[in-house]
Amino acid sequence: QKEVEQNSGPLSVPEGAIASLNCTYSDRGSQSFFWYRQYSGKSPELIMSIYSNGDKEDGRFTAQLNKASQYVSLLIRDSQPSDSATYLCAVNMNKAAGNKLTFGGGTRVLVKP
Amino acid sequence: KAGVTQTPRYLIKTRGQQVTLSCSPISGHRSVSWYQQTPGQGLQFLFEYFSETQRNKGNFPGRFSGRQFSNSRSEMNVSTLELGDSALYLCASSPWGGLVEQYFGPGTRLTVT
Numbered sequence: 001q002k003e004v005e006q007n008s009g010p011l012s013v014p015e016g017a018i019a020s021l022n023c024t025y026s027d028r029g030s031q032s033f034f035w036y037r038q039y040s041g042k043s044p045e046l047i048m049s050i051y052s053n054g055d056k057e058d059g060r061f062t063a064q065l066n067k068a069s070q071y072v073s074l075l076i077r078d079s080q081p082s083d084s085a086t087y088l089c090a091v092n093m094n095k096a097a098g099n100k101l102t103f104g105g106g107t108r109v110l111v112k113p
Numbered sequence: 114k115a116g117v118t119q120t121p122r123y124l125i126k127t128r129g130q131q132v133t134l135s136c137s138p139i140s141g142h143r144s145v146s147w148y149q150q151t152p153g154q155g156l157q158f159l160f161e162y163f164s165e166t167q168r169n170k171g172n173f174p175g176r177f178s179g180r181q182f183s184n185s186r187s188e189m190n191v192s193t194l195e196l197g198d199s200a201l202y203l204c205a206s207s208p209w210g211g212l213v214e215q216y217f218g219p220g221t222r223l224t225v226t
Contacts, residue, residue: 098169
């Protein structure tokens, strides 16, 4: 089992619709969670961070965290063609040897006009 | 504020050689982390430096090492290069340690022949 798992996609959504991305993680002690967006040929860009259970909204993005079920999700409302990218889920795992930031394989999102 | 900068952007080395990559963080950021990104393994954490001390370390062999200077600039060294070291090496900086809220540089594309 991978430590952080994401559906690789592609997730195809029509323009204006909601894109829903999911991520599950294995380390129950994880405390902080991040979503990064990566355009092809570019470096990852932080779009959301979430530390406690529940929802966190920032513009068109909403992150949802459920530590009991060990999943974190990202909703993109009113999807735009410019949202077409790979979305990486990252989990900060607290290990005995220190922290370790583990990324999922990413979900590729395609927004069609 | 200027973003994270990395030099060089592209590098071609021969197997067995060593290489040093450089990263300048965003002004005021004290944490610098390094990552390796490949199509097969995705984005993997190498190590984090904070105030010139290595705080966290991923699961890479000792051929991968780093350091941080008093001005927060960081270097990563890879000795005895192998073909499998060909990758995009990304540096990220953060105002805080502990691998939270990081901002990535453009990366150094290393090709080992």
